[in-house]
Amino acid sequence: MEQRISLVTLGVTDLSRARRFYEELGWRGQEFEETVFFQAGGIAVVLWSRETLAADCGLNDRGAPGFAGVALAHNVRHRAEVDEVLASAERAGATVTRPARATPYGGYAGVFTDPDGHAWEVAHNPGFALAPDGSITVPTFDAS
Amino acid sequence: MEQRISLVTLGVTDLSRARRFYEELGWRGQEFEETVFFQAGGIAVVLWSRETLAADCGLNDRGAPGFAGVALAHNVRHRAEVDEVLASAERAGATVTRPARATPYGGYAGVFTDPDGHAWEVAHNPGFALAPDGSITVPTFDAS
Numbered sequence: 001m002e003q004r005i006s007l008v009t010l011g012v013t014d015l016s017r018a019r020r021f022y023e024e025l026g027w028r029g030q031e032f033e034e035t036v037f038f039q040a041g042g043i044a045v046v047l048w049s050r051e052t053l054a055a056d057c058g059l060n061d062r063g064a065p066g067f068a069g070v071a072l073a074h075n076v077r078h079r080a081e082v083d084e085v086l087a088s089a090e091r092a093g094a095t096v097t098r099p100a101r102a103t104p105y106g107g108y109a110g111v112f113t114d115p116d117g118h119a120w121e122v123a124h125n126p127g128f129a130l131a132p133d134g135s136i137t138v139p140t141f142d143a144s
Numbered sequence: 145m146e147q148r149i150s151l152v153t154l155g156v157t158d159l160s161r162a163r164r165f166y167e168e169l170g171w172r173g174q175e176f177e178e179t180v181f182f183q184a185g186g187i188a189v190v191l192w193s194r195e196t197l198a199a200d201c202g203l204n205d206r207g208a209p210g211f212a213g214v215a216l217a218h219n220v221r222h223r224a225e226v227d228e229v230l231a232s233a234e235r236a237g238a239t240v241t242r243p244a245r246a247t248p249y250g251g252y253a254g255v256f257t258d259p260d261g262h263a264w265e266v267a268h269n270p271g272f273a274l275a276p277d278g279s280i281t282v283p284t285f286d287a288s
Contacts, residue, residue, distance in 0.1 A: 001169040001229050004185040004278040006219035006267075008149060011211075025145040032285035041148045041186050042279025044272075050213055057255045057263045058242035060210035067155075067203035068212040069194055069260065075150035085145050097202035111201045116213065119201045123150075128188075134148040135186025141176035 005043055008072065011050030011061075012116045017093075018047045021115050024092035025085075041134050050116070071111070073121040075130055079108045085122045086110045094120075149187055152216065155194030155205075156260045161237075162191045165259050168236035169229075185278050194260070215255070217265040219274055223252045229266045230254045238264075 012018035019029060019036045022045075029038040029047075036047040054061035076082055082100045089112045090096055097119070100110030109123035129137045156162035163173060163180045166189075173182040173191075180191040198205035220226055226244045233256045234240055241263070244254035253267035273281045 001171070001218060001232060001266075002278055003171045003182060004218070005152060005187065005189065005216050006272070006274075006278075006280050007217035007265075008152060009215045009217065009265075011213040011215075027145070027147045030282065030285050031288045037282045037285070038147060039282045042275070042277070043149065043185070043187065044280060044282050045149065053213075053215055054211040056242070057211060057215055057257075057265070059257070059263060061213075062210050067198040067201060067205040068214055069155040069197075069205075070212055070214045070262065071153045071155075071197055071201055072149050073151035073153065074145060074148070076146075088145060098200070113201075113203070118214065119203060121151075121153075121201070122145075128150070130150075131186070133186070134146055134150075136150050136188060138174065138181045138183045138188050141174050141181070144175045 007044045007046050008040075009046040009048055009053060010114075010116065010118050011053040012047050013050055014115070015047060015049065017115055021092050021094070022047070025088055066117075067119070068117065071119040071121055073123055075123050075125055075128060075136055077124075077130055079124045082108050082110060082122050082124050086112060089114075089120070089122075151188045151190050152184075153190040153192055153197055154258075154260065154262050155197040156191050157194055158259070159191060159193065161259055165236050165238070166191070169232055210261075211263070212261065215263040215265055217267055219267050219269055219272060219280055221268075221274055223268045226252050226254060226266050226268050230256060233258075233264070233266075 094112040098111040242255040
């Protein structure tokens with residue numbers, strides 16, 4: 001298995017509402033057969049019916065929990081952008097679940113959930129190189 | 145907000161078990177401060193304590209549900225690789241929740257869940273171009 005992700009599909013209860021939310025944040029997608037596709041760097045972010053996605057995965061859906069066990073992160077280039085993105089998201093209908101604050105790693109970050117409860121951390125992390133095309137590089141840690 | 149994801153963090157209950165699972169699939173990560181980072185194309189896949197991740201997001205965790213509302217996909221280059229990756233994942237401790245089968249879009253795909261219940265679809269989708277570096281391009285649909 002190559003070391004990569006191709007798509008991240010977010011289950012949603014109202015496709016139009018979900019698409020409108022991401023488009024209010026400036027994203028542009030294509031809707032095809034009740035599915036919205038956003039090109040996001042070298043991967044795709046997809047919005048699809050939560051019920052259909054669960055069935056397609058062969059999984060039972062017990063409904064949206066407080067925390068899904070997954071968080072997406074969106075790293076930005078400057079500290080001030082964290083506040084800007086969180087404010088835009090809130091205007092678009094997000095809930096800020098953790099206001100922006102300094103982080104232990106010397107950055108600055110906050111978290112919002114989209115209208116379906118999917119968590120996004122918006123972070124300025126000086127330790128993770130962010131290329132002009134938006135791709136990131138994990139630094140070499142003094143790690144095991 | 146630029147149209148991209150920087151990291152996908154998977155909440156896990158046993159970091160060593162989770163890391164071992166992905167390493168048995170051939171991935172190589174770095175562990176730093178009880179966090180495992182995998183470079184995955186232009187993004188990072190991160191394994192971190194589910195409990196800590198929930199708290200960090202300002203969210204209540206009601207425990208792992210049957211379906212988290214999110215599915216990751218790993219697209220492969222040939223149909224036979226779908227079966228190979230699903231078999232490797234099962235050997236590494238995954239549960240195949242949807243055996244591989246032909247898909248309505250002319251592809252072939254199955255789904256497994258990792259030891260923490262995170263869903264991965266393994267798909268051969270001839271309609272989504274897969275570059276040598278593993279990045280994918282969403283096709284232009286006759287879309288709205």
